[in-house]
Amino acid sequence: MGWRASTHSDKSTTTDLFEGPTPRHSLLSGRYKQSFAYLTLRTRMPGIMQQIIMRLLSDLPDLVNKYGEEVRKDVKQIVDAVERLKMELNRDRQFLLFHGAEPDKVEWNAFITEMPRPKKSFFRACWLHAECYLYRRIFSFFENSRHLQKYDCFDHLKKEDLMLSEVAMSALAKATRGLAKSFDAFSKLLRINLWGNHFEMQIGAFKFTEEDSKDDINVLVKVADIDRILLVDDTTLIWNCLVLASKSSGNRIVDFICDNGGFEFFTDMLLLEYMVDNNLATQVRLHVKAIPWYISDVTRADIEWTLDFLTGHRDECLSALGKKWTHLMNTQKIVIAPTSYFWTGPQPYFVMVESDIELYRMLTTSKLAIFKGDLNYRKLLGDFIWDSTEEFITCLRGFRPTNICALRTVKCEVVCGLSEGLADSLLKNDHNWMISGNYGVIQYTDSLKCSCALPGPDSSEKNTRMLGMVVPQSERSTLITNK
Numbered sequence: 001m002g003w004r005a006s007t008h009s010d011k012s013t014t015t016d017l018f019e020g021p022t023p024r025h026s027l028l029s030g031r032y033k034q035s036f037a038y039l040t041l042r043t044r045m046p047g048i049m050q051q052i053i054m055r056l057l058s059d060l061p062d063l064v065n066k067y068g069e070e071v072r073k074d075v076k077q078i079v080d081a082v083e084r085l086k087m088e089l090n091r092d093r094q095f096l097l098f099h100g101a102e103p104d105k106v107e108w109n110a111f112i113t114e115m116p117r118p119k120k121s122f123f124r125a126c127w128l129h130a131e132c133y134l135y136r137r138i139f140s141f142f143e144n145s146r147h148l149q150k151y152d153c154f155d156h157l158k159k160e161d162l163m164l165s166e167v168a169m170s171a172l173a174k175a176t177r178g179l180a181k182s183f184d185a186f187s188k189l190l191r192i193n194l195w196g197n198h199f200e201m202q203i204g205a206f207k208f209t210e211e212d213s214k215d216d217i218n219v220l221v222k223v224a225d226i227d228r229i230l231l232v233d234d235t236t237l238i239w240n241c242l243v244l245a246s247k248s249s250g251n252r253i254v255d256f257i258c259d260n261g262g263f264e265f266f267t268d269m270l271l272l273e274y275m276v277d278n279n280l281a282t283q284v285r286l287h288v289k290a291i292p293w294y295i296s297d298v299t300r301a302d303i304e305w306t307l308d309f310l311t312g313h314r315d316e317c318l319s320a321l322g323k324k325w326t327h328l329m330n331t332q333k334i335v336i337a338p339t340s341y342f343w344t345g346p347q348p349y350f351v352m353v354e355s356d357i358e359l360y361r362m363l364t365t366s367k368l369a370i371f372k373g374d375l376n377y378r379k380l381l382g383d384f385i386w387d388s389t390e391e392f393i394t395c396l397r398g399f400r401p402t403n404i405c406a407l408r409t410v411k412c413e414v415v416c417g418l419s420e421g422l423a424d425s426l427l428k429n430d431h432n433w434m435i436s437g438n439y440g441v442i443q444y445t446d447s448l449k450c451s452c453a454l455p456g457p458d459s460s461e462k463n464t465r466m467l468g469m470v471v472p473q474s475e476r477s478t479l480i481t482n483k
């Protein structure tokens with residue numbers, strides 16, 4: 001979402017950078033000058049930091065009204081700190097330890113201390129580490145201020161994104177009321193959710209024909225599919241996992257590891273509402289970010305604001321939706337999981353079991369964990385250039401607290417699970433296919449402990465039908481379920 005690239009001047013003092021793209025079987029890193037990591041660190045991040053400064057300065061009169069003249073000192077200190085961070089990035093300085101009131105500083109400092117010295121600077125570190133560190137440093141400036149400890153410098157962008165999406169939200173709200181429990185509806189909601197980041201732009205530009213009803217979910221799927229290609233589709237496996245689980249008694253929790261707020265969160269909620277309404281889960285746990293993160297990631301405060309915004313909306317359907325979702329939250333059908341700083345740490349998910357055993361244990365109590373978006377995908381795959389045909393399960397490196405699903409539009413060079421030759425043919429047609437966000441994957445793997453695999457060869461078709469399960473069409477999906 002949001003920030004435009006800046007025209008920041010390139011006065012790097014970095015030396016050992018490589019001219020080419022990121023080599024196969026390497027961690028993403030700003031060391032490779034033809035990588036998106038390099039572009040982000042060199043151009044996008046300084047631009048983002050400059051916009052934070054501009055935002056803060058334009059908010060100053062309001063802040064003075066709210067906190068008094070004293071807040072000017074806070075603002076000046078934060079602006080200076082962001083400027084210093086820009087300079088550190090530009091000069092590829094070593095990462096500094098945290099010394100303030102950051103609740104997660106022990107974990108961050110341990111991580112930084114353990115980094116090998118040659119990889120402890122912005123352009124030499126793994127991109128994931130450098131980027132997370134930048135966002136963590138930025139919020140620490142606010143956290144350690146006198147008055148602005150809770151200030152979310154991205155708040156306005158998330159709110160604007162939602163407010164600008166009224167047409168799409170209203171159409172989606174109408175089209176998704178009273179959907180029957182069916183694989184078809186589930187699959188469409190999953191796809192709408194996948195393309196959530198871009199849907200508003202799509203629907204705004206879409207020319208409805210006379211026959212098209214804006215209130216019909218099929219039209220919305222058509223809109224969402226324009227120019228977008230699903231490279232892996234494990235929807236049947238996800239559906240079967242949920243349907244099979246629904247045959248057992250007791251709690252069936254689904255963990256949803258959120259990505260962005262704004263319109264994307266709206267589409268998340270449509271999917272999750274459908275799941276609890278149709279007994280595909282007895283409870284959904286939302287995992288949100290503890291601090292403002294990667295510009296548009298959703299926090300608890302964003303969710304509260306979103307529900308209030310919808311509830312008070314003049315569009316009756318949106319207002320009813322806001323009330324219903326608030327009710328789902330009040331009755332614990334959808335809950336926000338306890339805050340975990342692991343989600344805003346630098347670590348890939350395969351270290352969660354050592355690094356945050358409580359969180360890992362929590363995930364083991366659910367039937368399915370859905371990881372949304374590009375950053376979650378990078379953390380699932382360890383920010384590593386796998387062979388594009390490598391199996392999803394291999395790339396998770398043992399991270400299998402429960403059945404896992406990734407819903408992700410491809411925005412950087414990390415990908416796996418593609419069929420042989422697909423990556424090459426995509427590259428031939430579109431050099432930017434890995435950063436355009438025009439392609440997506442819906443990937444799934446079941447956990448070792450789980451009995452959610454599809455029926456084996458000896459299971460009768462009758463059994464499958466009785467359970468309401470769907471037999472996957474693709475050979476690939478069958479292969480996965482036979483594991």
Ligand SMILES: O=P(O)(O)OC[C@H]1O[C@](O)(CO)[C@@H](O)[C@@H]1O
Pocket residue numbers: 036040131259260294372373374375376378411412
């Ligand atoms: O909101 P998403 O889908 O996680 O995307 C965030 C991603 O986009 C980028 O800005 C570009 O890849 C990365 O920094 C990050 O991985």
